[in-house]
Amino acid sequence: MKILLIEDDADTSRFVANGLRERGHVVDQSEDGRDGLFLASETGYDVMVIDRMLPRVDGLAIVKTVRAAGVKAPVLILTTLGGVNDRVEGLEAGADDYLVKPFAFAELLARVNALARRPPITGEESVLRVGDLEMDRLKRTVTRAGRRIELQQQEFKLLEYLMRNAGQVVTRTMLLENVWEFHFDPRTSVVETHISRLRAKVDRDFERELIHTVRGSGYCLSEPA
């Protein structure tokens, strides 16, 4: 993937860029809002990672400008401001996701991957399929190998999110934000508990597991190789 990184802190920039390059991505770095804005509007990127507070041009202003110029590439905003209002502001400016510093690299990687895979909103299929697992989003039914699986509402939402990001690592935080709309860190093992319930229904009676734990990162739902 071709990724643009606009980040003024040299250490953070190196940490992120090196990490992404190690995973085979091409990364253009910019330490300055104005240069970053130029790159963002001139070059086609798959994903843009933009720090919110930048010298000369503010990160949100960049997002607004490139969105106004018709650039559709997904944007991940990095910020030290963790308030809910700040997050809403970022999303309203046209960003697609919001990550509060400091963060684990695995978290950033998972979010970048999820953004790159984000399907166009118009082309959402009503039926999701991963291997022999099938979800009908309109009838709200789930079957595996033709056998009906009964899910509670939150389990359904959780599985839906995993299926939409099939093959990708989704982190605990991503699940909390997208499935439960929790923008805080619960002090009990909410995600782990619900994942284990879901596994019991989706994987237990079947030979091959679909839901995998990725150590140190999160979870991944994928077809057996």
Add this chain to the structure above:
Amino acid sequence: MSPRSFLGTASFRLVAWYAAVFGASVAVLLLSVYWITLAAIEQQLKDSVERESRLLVEIYTTRGLESVLRGVQRRVSDLRSPRRFLLLQDPSGKVLAGNLDARTPDVGWSTIEVPAPPADQASRAEEAAGSAVIALGRRLPGGEYLLVGENLYRAEKAEDAIALAFGWGILTTVLLALGGGALIAVGFLKRIEEINRTSRSIMDGNLSNRVPMRGSGDEMDQLAVNLNAMLDRIQALMESLKRVSDDIAHDLRTPLSRLRQRLEVSRARVATPEGYAVVMDQSIAEVDAILETFQALLRIAQIEAGTRRAAFSEVDLGGIVSAVAETFAPVAEDSGHRLRASIERTATIQGDRGLLTQMAANLLENSIRHCAPGAVIAIALTREAGQPVVRITDSGSGIPQEEREKVFRRFYRLETSRTTPGNGLGLALVKAVADLHGASIDLGDNHPGLRVSVRFSGTAEDAPQAIQPEAVPGRPAFGGDRAVASSPSVGVPARQPAAMQNLPRASFRQD
């Protein structure tokens, strides 16, 4: 206040303008009265002259010139004051009778000058005045000229008197307006000065000073109330900021020192790469915990600042309670507890969905984490005295009476819970969220256990009554979601089956 500075005030300018406008309107009024009065007096004179003239003409036509002549002569000699003037001339211009000298015959109304008689002959002021005479000239059928006139002295006298009265009137009006205005302005300026004095005093560092009030409930009192409320708010914000920095200084120092010691000791003692990896992992976990505490502190401060109130929207409390209950039921179950949820009657309030969710989650997690396995935990949305109440109860060890107020403080932890992990900020956040929503929070005894009641203010409105299962926000009922049975222990309103449920249970060991 010196007179000079008073002249420069906005109130003085207002008073001056007021006096000028008021004076001008009074002047316009008086002038109109003046002109109308004068016109009326003149008309009266003319009527009188006209009557006399017409009478003489009538005598002429009925009895002839001789009678008119005698009449004029008698009238002139009868006049004790020379207010009335008469003149009868023959067609050649010779004076036949009257008290005026011969003159060119002018027909119609005219104003003529009559010389004043010598002062020694003048018996009255009216005579001395002489002056102008308004006269009506007529040509008689025989060619004779008849002039009847009346001295304008009376009209002029009235004119002077009215002008004088009106002059004084306007002067008094302006003076009264200025004086009254100044009195009002001085009172007003005194109130302004009080506010200024308070502002200066606050700028000098007396943050607790407030604008004094008169208790009259007038606009100035309302201004004072608003200013004081604003000052209270600013002071609260500053105190909250100060508390946060104090908290950071005191409570983050401890874990940071601990981290530093760990790293220092490891540097000296650990020799193997595996050992380093362990230390690294421990250190990262410790840093994460510190960051989390830091984030929680900032969040509490942000909530206490109250800025999020601007983003309030309509929130369905029942939806939040049932969603949180569904989220935490499996967690409670895995810890050996049983979680129940009940919604007697749902309610809609103005609030922040995210924060209310976090508040409910924090309270549930508190019960889950602090109760020994086997506890019964319940979250309920009820209504007491018309107000929605979210109540979380458990059958754990509870909180001793004397500790109940303290647990809402930042970093305060009960002796009994020192051993469980936690940063001591959960209930502080709950309190902040409740305060933000104007809700009161009350800790009570559940015999045994803890009973937390969050009472929302009466602004809440009823949610639409006829809620169908499919319409409960956030809880669409879809196929197969009937693993939950309705609780027999609580009365279930028949029209809200889905808003009420007993969540899945397991390992309910306590009996």
